Amino acid sequence: MIASLKALLRPSEPAYTAGQAIDFGDYILRLKVNARARRISLRLDAKTGEAVVTAPRPKHLKDAVAFAKSRHDWIIEHRRAQPQAERFTPGMTIQIRGHSVVLAEKAGVITARPLQGEDGSWQLVTSGDATLFARRIERYLRQQALKALQTETDRYAAMLDVSGVKISLFDAKGRWGSCTPSRKTIRYSWRVILAPQQVLEYLVAHECAHLRHPDHSERFWNEVTAMFGDYKPARKWLKTEGHTLFRYSS
CATH class of the missing domain: 3.30.2010.10 (Metalloproteases ("zincins"), catalytic domain)
Known part of the structure; x- marks a missing residue:
């Protein structure tokens, strides 16, 4: 009973979906899923300026967001160097x-x-x-x-x-x-x-x-x-x- 109560009171983790855009203030992070991808990857969209993180499966989107957060400085640095449209x-x-x-x-x-x-x-x-x-x-x-x-x-x-x-x-x-x-x-x-x-x-x-x-x-x-x-x-x-x-x- 106590264990189940703790689980109920525990803050729920955000649910991520393919195509979702997350505003991190300095940039927008776009989530994608590609079944052909072998690993989580991160790139900058030259047209939109968004950071795009791709996961092999929907269940890996949580890890993909965590990976993108860990590369915050890289994203900022490369966005500054990105040529303007x-x-x-x-x-x-x-x-x-x-x-x-x-x-x-x-x-x-x-x-x-x-x-x-x-x-x-x-x-x-x-x-x-x-x-x-x-x-x-x-x-x-x-x-x-x-x-x-x-x-x-x-x-x-x-x-x-x-x-x-x-x-x-x-x-x-x-x-x-x-x-x-x-x-x-x-x-x-x-x-x-x-x-x-x-x-x-x-x-x-x-x-x-x-x-x-x-x-x-x-x-x-x-x-x-x-x-x-x-x-x-x-x-x-x-x-x-x-x-x-x-x-x-x-």
Whole structure:
């Protein structure tokens, strides 16, 4: 009777759910569950500025919150270093497949298009108010990403004697791509069009290698090397510089 009374009087622990947002004052902590995750992980969302903690199962969310709390100083430090979001605006210089392109406003141009100057420099021009201008630029970039990624996917898949691979785009927050071998489908982050060409090609080779090896085994990396060559510099670029591609928004 006394034991059961103590249990009744004991403060109940908070119940956490996937998708829940917890306000810690200095930042928002977003809880996620991913059945494919092998361990609890923590990252910063470059678009929202939220700290996102992922647990393998709902029952692990309590431990995930505790882990995030233990990394408070890390979250604060990295949020300060995180690049601020920038809307696509006239005068801004962006990189498209490693080439510098200046965004410019040109009256009457509805569909964004590239223009080359006499000096060989490139502009990407369109029109509209701030919001519309940015959306039209992003639409162009997505279209270019789809074309480039499909071309490279066909090329690398052919090295594996695979055809008919279908691709699609998504706005990745924590991943650059994903492959479903059984369906011969690959999804890519459209933002990789803003990365150097070698990085884009590495990402395609990486995902295409998953058509044969749905893991990251030694055989998988040997396949990537056979198709692409030395992948380490491109892989390192994504790890160290890839987050900068998320500062752009429309």
